[in-house]
Amino acid sequence: MRGQSTGGKGDDMRILCAMWLQVIAVTVGAAQLGLAPLPPVRLREVGQAGGERVFTFHNDGFVFTGQGKTLELWDDTGPEPERLDQIRLSHRVLSVSASGDFLYVTTTNGLAILVVDEGDFGEPYLEVVSGYEALGIRTSILLSTIQHRVLMALGRGGITLPFNQIDFVIADNPLTLEVAGPITGIGVINDLESWTIGGQTIMAAMTSQGLYTYDVSDVATPVPLDSIPVLGGLLAGAHSPPLELLAVIQPGVGIRQVDVSDPADIDFTGTAIPLFGSQDIDWAESLGLPYLYSANGFNQGWTLHSLANPDSPELIVQSPQVGITARIIDTAPNRVSVGNRDLGVTVFDMTVPASPSPEFVFRGFNTPRLAIGWDRVYASAYSGGVQAYHLPPDAEGQLAPAGMWPGSSQAIDALGMFVYSLTSTAPGSLQVLDASNPPAQAGAFNTPGFRLDVDILDHGGAIGRVGYITDGNAIRTVDVDDPANITPLDTFTLSPPSFALNSTVAQQLSLTHAYVCAGPGGMQILNATDPADLTPLGTFPSTAATDIAIKDTWGFLADGISGVRVLDLADPMMPVQEGVYDTPDSARAVSVSGEFVFVADTSSLIVLNVSNPQAIQLVSQVPSADGVEDVDLWNDFVVIADGRGGVRVFEFGRGLEFDADIGDLLLGTNGDRSGLDLNGDGRVGPADIVTIINEQN
Incomplete structure (x- = not known):
């Protein structure tokens, strides 16, 4: 589907038939001249291996991973994950998010919505049910979900241009997608975060110009609430509902905390965590305290801090890793998955937060x-x-x-x-x-x-x-x-x-x-x-x-x-x-x-x-x-x-x-x-x- 569908299979078939008539005409014309037309020289992609690994947990005991153009379904209920199915998409998988019965997968060219179905003998398998193709967009697409609404940050204008626009893909009915927005003019969009408060749906955008909050209860008319200009911008953010805090990454400063108890009146609070190479962050309240994970870039591994006292963050774990530790991909009760561009995704058991134990590695790698x-x-x-x-x-x-x-x-x-x-x-x-x-x-x-x-x-x-x-x-x-x-x-x-x-x-x-x-x-x-x-x-x-x-x-x-x-x-x-x-x-x-x-x-x-x-x-x-x-x-x-x-x-x-x-x-x-x-x-x-x-x- 290319945005909102404006035509059906009949239109495609009409154009397809017309196109083949044109091909036949060209071929017949060449034959009448005594020529043997040569077919064009072309490339056709036939295989792929490796690539950065992305990952998410699911409440039903499933794990979903993406690598290259392949999306995989794993059973996570045994001693080790068992791969149940895989499906090849048309573009590289960037992120995977599970919500309800549906799986939202962003690729380098749009959004795919999948469902886990059951075969004749009860075996689960992946099936694509719809998608949104962002024509002309060849960069990464960032994703956040609010109930069944999917928020996408799209970089328009080609591969080398940055994300500069937020589109809203409404997936109330995953078979019939609608597109609303856009939001523009707030700089390069680096990350999105969303939550609900007082019946409102709030979205925060971390951009090259700073932090912006919006009421997106009605995505057709998003309402700007507040903003904080930040020199050098913000890279990523993660919201903690119990603390009413938004943790953000400011290059050259580290991880800072923003009081978002009133999204229309936001401000920095607490003490910054001086992690200058931090790439991504996520909260893990399920550990019993407000813990914050951070992926810290080249050869810096990942850390876990307690923010029980926001004015005095406490380092709990510093876990070394070689390579580029770039993502805290998802958290689940007593578990965290850490994404490394050179090594893949490692799932850690965090039952004892001070002593993380690696459970399994989903291999992946960057290829220069x-x-x-x-x-x-x-x-x-x-x-x-x-x-x-x-x-x-x-x-x-x-x-x-x-x-x-x-x-x-x-x-x-x-x-x-x-x-x-x-x-x-x-x-x-x-x-x-x-x-x-x-x-x-x-x-x-x-x-x-x-x-x-x-x-x-x-x-x-x-x-x-x-x-x-x-x-x-x-x-x-x-x-x-x-x-x-x-x-x-x-x-x-x-x-x-x-x-x-x-x-x-x-x-x-x-x-x-x-x-x-x-x-x-x-x-x-x-x-x-x-x-x-x-x-x-x-x-x-x-x-x-x-x-x-x-x-x-x-x-x-x-x-x-x-x-x-x-x-x-x-x-x-x-x-x-x-x-x-x-x-x-x-x-x-x-x-x-x-x-x-x-x-x-x-x-x-x-x-x-x-x-x-x-x-x-x-x-x-x-x-x-x-x-x-x-x-x-x-x-x-x-x-x-x-x-x-x-x-x-x-x-x-x-x-x-x-x-x-x-x-x-x-x-x-x-x-x-x-x-x-x-x-x-x-x-x-x-x-x-x-x-x-x-x-x-």
Whole structure:
């Protein structure tokens, strides 16, 4: 459903039939000319793994978790949770909230409402009953529920724009949704909280400008009550009915308390808790005292404070965690679930508040980098270590796990049965992992600088395998032929001094060249034929060189907001730019296959046809709400590191079947904008729908 439904299945079928008539006409016309029309080249998403895990409890003994596009139903009544069902949604799951018989799930493109039903033999399963699609919105959507009313904070205008508007989705009848509002002009909306008092329904909005309270008893006409301007804004809030307090997070100050006993006259009270990295908070009155949980960001874990005396908060628990502890996802009697972007969701037993006991971990991870080798994809997951999955995905879009290596990983490469991971933890900043026997480690080597990338090349012959490590303002080569005995070969300091971000090594005829991307320092080319004696060749100036893909004597340079540059590298002493494509966002990583270049462009995955460098053509664009950070290729599959969205896998080629969805038929599978250009304007989009309608009138 796209907002309020304005048409039925008959309208869709009319347009669908008209569209197919148009396709037939185009095909017949081409046949009459003696031509064999080629089907368009397109991407189709076929699998996903990992990603940030979200979670909620339910009173009936169920647990709901979301990861990537998958929503899972678990039985929480036994010694360990048992998964009962899972369902794949069209976009990544951001939050899950249970109210009554219904489950409200926000995604990167709207709201899905589900119900837990029973099969013929009494087994529970998930079923989508309705939804609200926020067209043009590709950012996260924050959710709060008031009885059966669902409040959504929507960031309008595209992926890179912030949440700037509150819409109200009324779900009194989940099968027929209504939309009211909006509320605008209060800054970037970071969080919403709601409660009832004296027959009124109150909503608090924590924004970049401060705190705002509204009477939303009638969401058609929300009434502003009061506001507190706050320099730097507020990140999140949690309301405690017994205390009539709203706890809020103020960056640089910590957790503050707001007296909301009169929502029309709010003010700060009590003493601030100086947790400067706090990301999320929630109350847990069920423990017997007004306890407040806080998720405290990078490597700071989570804490529990007692606010029995608001003027003197008392620290009860400080629980360390590596990674980004970003969410106190939900609380239940004597339990709390803590969300970590690198590790997943850990459920703790809080029967003894001062001694939390972990019960179960629902694994999840952030994915900044990846590599493919041995028919597997290896995801670098920061504090989540290295996660491995088999390729290709199965018919349900799942990637079978192939093992994991705990620890930290910030860059990765793979060759044969070994995985090479850069880590910030000892022992060894370069770790060689045995892919045949996870989590076994085959060797390690320490480098002194700030390590950002590793590239492995098998030179063959007497040289064998060599690792190229970008290490501060230098690139280091190490002999990794024997993982148990890694030895240094050479260190080349970039000149002029630059910060080495990425290296790509390629063999061309009898020579080997290393291409070092150094951001604003441009791209520098080294002769690496003898990796023990690196020598400079040429340079190419650029604004933000972050990655380069090599094919024959051509280079495809990811140059940040300048897009992708096509370079003729036939003479490595003098690289020549032959073309450039200004991508919509910031090009971060590239891969090449044949005439196609695949670009991780931060807010989307982009496919370019570079057969003519002077006239580069856009083939496909798949939006991402999480930030595409890396891209690699395997056979006919494109695999991306999608940040908090995990690992996503796409099939690429001609003649891929459309999904049975009219939006796919017109705009391309999964919204990749590789659909049918019916009006001949060189673009694929809503104008083509207008063309079909006009053709039928």
